[in-house]
Amino acid sequence: MNEALLRSLTPSVLGILVRRGADFAAAEDALQEALVEAVRVWPADMPREPKGWLITVAWRRYLDAARSDTARRRREDLVEEEPAPGPAPGVDDTLQLYFLCAHPALTPSSAVALTLRAVGGLTTRQIAQAYLVPEATMAQRISRAKRTVSGVRFDQPGDVATVLRVLYLVFNEGYSGDVDLAAEAIRLTRQLAASIDHPEVAGLLALMLLHHARRSARTGPDGSLVPLAEQDRGRWDTVMIAEGVAILQAALARDRLGEFQAQAAIAALHADAPTAGETDWVQIVEWYDELVRLTDSPVVRLNRAVAVGEADGPRAGLAALAALDDALPRHTAVAAYLHERDGDLETAAQLYAEAARKASNLAERDHLTRRAARLTQLRRTG
Structure with a gap:
């Protein structure tokens, strides 16, 4: 059974069901039933039109559920509208699904879960395992999220920045269970990049690739963390780095700088250095200055303090750190590092x-x- 094919078809099939008039929550339930049926049937009888097959089966499941509903007039209208099986429509509503799953009414955790389910095609069990929570807990979270967005019209404009933050949250979770969330975030961001021409989407994809390229060097054989300066750069994925740099350069050439492009530029400078000692920290500080201008984020200022400490010496880094709230996450660890570099x-x-x-x-x-x-x-x- 080609699980990758099923997952790649999930968002466009769901989008078609919703565009035909199905309530989002009911459409998603019907699609899940169709996916289960595909897992059962396809190994012995693979359809010539997998997407059309899924649309037909999911729509029939939706109509079956509608027939048992109390809304008689709506139900009868839907039955009359049932389309004949055939090739799948050419419309791709994947982008609208991204916007819907990142709806501002949802909490970040709910938006992440719904994105993985509706756009990523993961099962509730897989998502629960990845986030190390009971399946029932994740099912409730997804159910609440679906109810929240069910009344939202599918033709309403969405916020690209919110979608990117959801995907970034998925990427930063890494992996656990049988789902690699970092790889899944990259797949979904590639899919988004194919649906929308936006430099920040490209910037996020480049950032993910550049970070993911270092993954195998981040931990030792015993599972211990290996800091960037101590990593074996021979274990970095140079093909992935080259792809990330090329995507970033194309995005930066459009002269519409955003925070993900700036973060990717910093990652690219780290990737470009043959050794930790050859890192261009002066340029990295300049990119952090851009990030501060774009976001004014305390976390960015914290990371900038580290870069200043490398570019101008630990005393300068400690001076930059002194201006920040010491309750910030990692503030104490950064202070420790800078004091160590200063010899204290x-x-x-x-x-x-x-x-x-x-x-x-x-x-x-x-x-x-x-x-x-x-x-x-x-x-x-x-």
Whole structure:
């Protein structure tokens, strides 16, 4: 059974059902039933028109559900409108589905779950496993999200920026269970890029590719985190880096700079450096200045402080850090790193230990704890 084919057809089939007049929630349920039927039937009898087959079966499932509903007049109208099986219509509503699943009425977690289900074609179980929550919990989240967007007209304009943030959230979750969410986010962003000509969509795709290219070097054999400066750059995926850089250059040439393009430019500068010591930190600081101008984000300012520390020395980095709220996530870890670079090992060790206590995941906690222990040992033996 070609699961990739089914997942690639999911958004366009769902879009056609909704455009025909089906309520979004009911259409999505009908499509899921059609997908289950495809898994059962296709291995022995693959249809010549897979998309048309899915549309026909899903529409019939929807009509079956409509017949059992109490809205008699609407039900009879739908029955009269049932189209004959045949080639799938050429209209692709994938872009509208992205907008719908990233509707501002949804919480970020609900938007992510609905996008993975309706656009990505993942099952509720797969999404639940990826996010390490019970399947029933994820089913409730998706059901609530579907109800929220069911009354939204399909021809309403959507916000590209909101869609990109949802996809970025998916990418940053990484992977767990049997679904690689980083790879899924890249697939969905490629799909979005094929549906809309927008430099920030290209910028996000480039950013994802450039980050994903370093994935195999990010952890050691024991699962421990490997910081960027210590990664084996020979393990980076150079083909993926080249693709990301080419996409980014084409986007930047359009002179409509956005935050994802700026982030991708920073990632490209890291990817371009043969060694950590050859990183062009001055240019990276300049790109962070652009990001601050675009977003005024405290997190961007925090990352900029690290870059300033590399470009102009740790004292300059600490001065930039002093202007920021010390309650920011990773603030203590950044302070520890800059103090270590400045030679103040005692303060750095204390801050690493404090940062470890604040860490949000086990891998990061272990990494920071090892840093603190290493500096403590250096002070004792030094």
